[in-house]
Amino acid sequence: MARVVVDVMPKPEILDPQGQAVAGALPRLGFHGVRDVRQGKHFELDVDDSVDDDTLDKIAEGFLSNPVIEDFVVRRVDQ
Amino acid sequence: MRIGAVTFPGTLDDVDTVRAIERAGAEAVALWHGDADLRGVDAVVLPGGFSYGDYLRAGAIARFAPVMEPVIDAARKGMPVLGICNGFQILCEAGLLPGALVRNHKLRFVCRDQWLRVESTTTAWTTRYEPGAEILVPVKSGEGAYMADERELDTLEGEGRVVFRYVEDNPNGSRRDIAGVSDGSGRIVGLMPHPEHATDPLTGPTDDGLGIFLSAMDNVKQGAA
Known part of the structure; x- marks a missing residue:
């Protein structure tokens, strides 16, 4: 078994209204100095050793992210 | 003339879609997300709603439902396909x-x-409208902002594939006020607003949406002739 993390983020040129809403709320809560917030998704997958990197890329690109609007990073992590 | 309306788990507007199809004078065929074939329909509509709870991304899971296999296959062979709201999201996720x-x-x-504003009257779903016609239909969505990179947007504009545009007040931040687009053939169309809710002045703001369904019927008849 291996732990795989996939992080999916909106592409820089895509409007991120959720991140903007968080950024807009921070000063109201008394937290100053945060210039920008981008919000994405974090997936943790427990996969069999038989699952190779190619397959993980296909999962990330074809399903977990939408390449039109999102970038993704796949990494294996120590459990 | 048989037009299908697909129900996924979480679809909301299948009933109004069936009603709109019947009001236009076609036979409405209810299709289920688990169906392996399209029951001989001449055209198909993916209605709005929140298929699979919008989990992951709107339309991302519905795109892999069994019924989408014959839908994608038929669409590639030229069957008129319309996606409304969540149906539009599904067509984008499916790459159609x-x-x-x-x-x-x-x-x-x-x-x-x-x-x-109806920007293109040559698609399978818009031939009944006058060029530049303005229609009033409901919009109801939380993830309706159309996004594509600038090059793609230029291509869509250049090829006349922006089918509907918001007039005056863009409700969602959609790029270039785009409310609906078509594929290169003009037979696959998606839009965020809801023409199926505007087919009867008793229950909708207008009957401006009826032309969408009548256009598809014309198109299928011409194809058969």
């Missing part, structure tokens, strides 16, 4: 239409009657 729909600006779910 370019671009993607993302969260509305200011995170506001918008539900109101909306003026649209």
Whole structure:
């Protein structure tokens, strides 16, 4: 078994209204100095050793992210 | 003339879609997400709603439902396919239409009657409209902002594939006020607003949406002739 993390983020040129809403709320809560917030998704997958990197890329690109609007990073992590 | 309306788990507007198809004078065929074939329909509509709870991304899971296999196959062979709201999102996720729909600006779910301009009257779903016609139909969505990169947007504009545009007040931050687009053949169309809710002045703001369904019927008849 291996732990795989996939992080999916909106592409820089895509409007991120959720991140903007968080950024807009921070000063109201008394937290100053945060210039920008981008919000994405974090997936943790427990996969069999038989699952190779190619397959993980296909999962990330074809399903977990939408390449039109999102970038993704796949990494294996120590459990 | 048989037009299918697909129900996924979480679809909301299948009943109004069936009603709109019947009001236009076609036979409505209810299709289920688990269906392996399209029951001999001549055209198919993917209605709005929140298929699979919008989990992951709107339309991302519905795109892999069994019924989508014959839908994608038929679409590639030229069957007229219309995606409304969540159906538009599904068509984009399936790669049948370019671009993607993302969260509305200011995170506001918008539900109101909306003026649209019909920018292309040569698609399978819009031949009944006069060029530049303005129609009033409901819009109700939280992830309706159409996004594509600038090059894709230029291509869509250049090829006349922006089918509907918001008039005056863009409800969601959609790029270039785009409310609906078509594929290169003009037979696959998706739009965020809801023509199926505007087919009877008793229950909708207008009957401006009826032309969508009548256009598809004309198109199928011409194909058969």
